[in-house]
Amino acid sequence: MHLFNLRIGILIGSGLLLLLILLNAWVSDNAYITFSTVFNFTQGHGPLYNIGERGQTFTNPWWMLLVSLFYRITDEAYLRVLEPENAE
Numbered sequence: 789m790h791l792f793n794l795r796i797g798i799l800i801g802s803g804l805l806l807l808l809i810l811l812n813a814w815v816s817d818n819a820y821i822t823f824s825t826v827f828n829f830t831q832g833h834g835p836l837y838n839i840g841e842r843g844q845t846f847t848n849p850w851w852m853l854l855v856s857l858f859y860r861i862t863d864e865a866y867l868r869v870l871e872p873e874n875a876e
Contacts, residue, residue, distance in 0.1 A: 822846045826856045 821837060825846050829835045835852065837845035846852040858864075 818847055822852055822855060825852055826859050829856050830859050 822845075825835050825837055828837070828839060829852070833839045835844070835846065835849075837843065
């Protein structure tokens with residue numbers, strides 16, 4: 789019975805921690821610039837913020853490529869970066 793109570797306690801604690809993380813998750817304005825770059829990149833226009841204008845608008849190239857991969861697989865960028873495993 790003691791082991792069962794311990795497991796229930798860990799499960800409830802983990803659920804509350806996950807809820808706390810998700811309720812406090814936020815995305816900065818820099819991420820929206822990266823999302824626009826990801827959209828253009830995955831549509832075949834290159835890593836550009838505005839099509840036809842040159843310039844690196846993303847902060848981290850590896851993060852942009854990772855979000856691009858998630859976007860190609862799921863067609864959703866915003867929710868993928870809010871997942872706790874992707875938190876920086």
